[in-house]
Amino acid sequence: MKKSNTPPEEQQSLYAEHKTIHPRIVLGYFTRLKALSGVILLSIYYITPWLQWDGNQAILFDMPARKFHILGLTFWPQDFIYLSFLLIIAAVTLFLFTALAGRLWCGFACPQTIWTDAFLWMERLVEGDRAKQIKLDNTPLSFRKIRIKATKHTLWLVFALFTGFTFVGFFTPIRELSQGILTFNLGEWETFWLFFYSFATYGNAGWLREQVCIYMCPYARFQSAMFDKDTMIIAYDEKRGEARGTRKRDNKDYKNKGLGDCIDCTMCVQVCPTGIDIRNGLQYQCISCSACVDVCDEIMDKMDYPKGLIRYTTENSLNGIPTHIVRPRLFVYGGILLAIFIGMGYAISTRSLVQLDVIRDRSRLFIETDAGLIENVYRLRIMNKDKHPHVYDIAATGIEGLKFAKEHKIEVESGDVITLPVRLAANPDKLVKRSTKVNFKLTAQDNPALTITEEGRFLGPLRR
Known part of the structure; x- marks a missing residue:
């Protein structure tokens, strides 16, 4: 039998071995702006837990006490609706900026990007620039290599532990947390989350x-x-850059040889933190960090070519079509965002610091007393959402002569929820319907402005 000379098909593995990326450092307008953004955001993260406001930590999510202190305001689990507002605002804001400027969030504000840049800075501080890092990785194991790597990972671990400590400081008062660490007296959950977030x-x-x-x-x-064709993206101008090719700096007739402005230096690939080649078009791995824009402009300067071979642009602009930055979808996102902000601001400014739930006793519709009155039994669930304890007065209206069977002194500590059984009595002659609406009004004795009114139903016998 004659053997075929056709080589067998090679099986391609679905697993791609990871290759370590050592991004080259570049200093330009956008990278400086990105560094400034990172410094500001990291400063906010690490400093905020130490700030005080009105005797409390400025931002503290006190889970055991079920209190959430945010810039002088105290929220409770019953205020969960405001968290929903915040999540919707975050989502719509992301949609707005993505439609406007692509992955601006990823490149300049994402925690993964910000912390990775911080770790890369420490890596360069210890190991040197990109060339030295690659050389170190390729050298055989030695005492010097172990020393350098150990130093780098020690810095990483210390920074990560401080990050985890700060994170837990948003949920446990950070000053108490510091004392707990110094005296080796941390709680189990604080210890778990400190090491988990650090890891x-x-x-x-x-x-x-x-x-x-x-x-x-x-x-x-x-x-x-x-995205649409008017979204700002980082893109390579293929019409201007192709065909690629190396040339001398003083070569002025390169276009007559069919070459474009791209000298194929691969610097845009070397500075990319995700290791992609922006010249291959828009890719989902691109985080719009703008490093390739700065380094390409730097090369264009050296070659005495116009800047902008790689730049912020739009798909329409690359194709010679007029770009419309301001377009209907931006107004839609902006309108939704403004409406939610206004609604959230109004809801917070008008929220009551006392909550009252009126629950009728369903075991009996009503009770006829020996005095000939009709009684309804209720359970009032009262929550004090103020920072201070209060004593409340309770009143009921809606039926002439309506009164409570006995007087009640209602004392509620800050953050407490109490359930108070009450009996409401009415003269049957004043009941014109089987079911009548009544209003329960709760008022703080020391602050009449702290009041709330809730509706209930009073049931009586059917009159013929």
Whole structure:
């Protein structure tokens, strides 16, 4: 039998071996802006738990006490609706900025990007620039290599532990947390979350880095649904750059040889934190960090070519079509965002610091007393959402002569919820319907402005 000379098909593995990316450092307008953004956001994160406001930590999510202190305001689990407002605001804001400027969030404000940049800075501080890092990785194991790597990972771990400590400080008063660490008296949950968040920071920013953006972040997968041809993106001008080719700096007739402005230096690839080649078009791995824009402009300057071979632009602009930055979808997102802000602001400014729930006793519709009165039994659930304890007066209206069977002194501590059984009595001659609406009014004795009114139903016998 004659053997075929056709080589067998090679089986392609679905697993791609990870290659460590060492981004080259570049200093330009956008990278400086990104560094400034990182410093500001990290400063806000690490400083905020130490700030005090009206005797409390400025921002503290006190889970055991079920209190959430935010800039002088105290929220309770019953105020969960405001968290929904915040989540909707965050989502719509993301839609707005994505439609306007692509993955601006990913490149300049995402925690994964900010912390990864911080870890990269420490790596460069210890190991040197990109060339030195690659050389160190390729050298055989030695005492010097172990010393340098150990120093880097020690810095990473200390920074990660401080990050985890700060994170827990948003949920446990950070001054108490500091004392607990110094006296080795941390609670079980504080210890767990401190090490868990520290490990997550160390793993995500130190080891996984770009893999979080490429494989784990869902935003990269659905961003295209928010893009259109007028969305600002970072793109390579193929018409101007192709065909690529190396040349001398003083070569002025390169265009006569069929070359474009791209000298194929691959610097845009070397500075990319996710390791992609922007010249291959828009890719979901691109986080719009703008490093390729700055480094390409730097090369264009050296070659005495116009800047902007890689730039912020739109798909329409690249194709020579007029761009419309301001378009209907931006007004829609902006209108929704403004409406939610106004609604949330109004809801917070008018929220009551006392909550009252009126629950009728369903075991009996009504009771006829020996005095000939009709009684209804209720359970009043009262919550004091103020920072101070209060004594409340309770009154009921809606039926002439309506009164409580006995006087009640209602004392509620800050944050407490009490259930108070009450009996409401009415003269049957004043009942014109089987079911009558009554209003329960709760008022703080020391602050008449602290009041709330809730509706209930008073049932009586059917009159013929």
